[in-house]
Amino acid sequence: MxxxxxxxxxxxxxxxxxxxxxxxxxxxxxxxxxxxxxxxxxxxxxxxxxxxxxxxxxxxxxxxxxxxxxxxxxxxxxxxxxKKPANKKEFFDVTLPGKPADAGKNTLSPKLSMISRTFLPDWGLRSLTDLKLSWSIITLMH
CATH class of the missing domain: 1.20.58 (Methane Monooxygenase Hydroxylase; Chain G, domain 1)
Incomplete structure (x- = not known):
């Protein structure tokens, strides 16, 4: 060569x-x-x-x-x-439907159950209804 x-x-x-x-x-x-x-x-x-x-x-x-x-x-x-360019963001299609929320699943119930198990017996209350009633009375007094 x-x-x-x-x-x-x-x-x-x-x-x-x-x-x-x-x-x-x-x-x-x-x-x-x-x-x-x-x-x-x-x-x-x-x-x-x-x-x-x-x-x-x-x-x-x-x-x-x-x-x-x-x-x-x-x-x-x-x-x-x-390598993907650092200054470019990934493409996001806004026309796609969103992810469904946990349909039929109540996310508040487990938290309320935990609150009622933890605090209600110490406060002398039997249910969350008693707590709600007590809270209403306290807010009216102030």
Whole structure:
């Protein structure tokens, strides 16, 4: 493999190791595979080569380009799946029906039972009705 192709491959792999975000991966893609990228510059050399070396050089450049495309595609996909943008909230569809409340389940009854078991005997009351009556009388007096 000619030196220029090997150098481009080494530079590419060094830069891929430093990529942290999807935007950086896309910029690297433009730098190497884009219209004015490094692979494009390597392709421009082909007409200047001797006829017998053009085919092998072109195959090597195409193999390098294919490798770069696969690597960058995998990298971009993995970066897209790994992290969701922190500034974007999850989509919430306001047209969906809400979750039903505990239908038929009285959430106050267990609490009232606990109150009546705990406090009523100490206060000399027999039921919550006695408590309600006592509370009404106390509020009227004030």
């Amino acid at each position: 000619p030196e220029k192709i090997q150098d481009a491959q080494k530079m590419f792999h060094n830069e891929v190791g430093k990529i942290k975000t999807r935007q950086e991966a896309e910029q690297l893609s433009v730098k190497y595979i884009g219209r004015t990228g490094i692979v494009s510059e390597l392709m421009k050399v082909i007409p200047k080569l001797p006829v017998d070396k053009r085919a092998s050089y072109g195959k090597q450049v195409n193999a390098l380009k294919d490798e770069m495309c696969r690597t960058l595609t995998d990298l971009i996909n993995s970066l897209s799946l790994d």
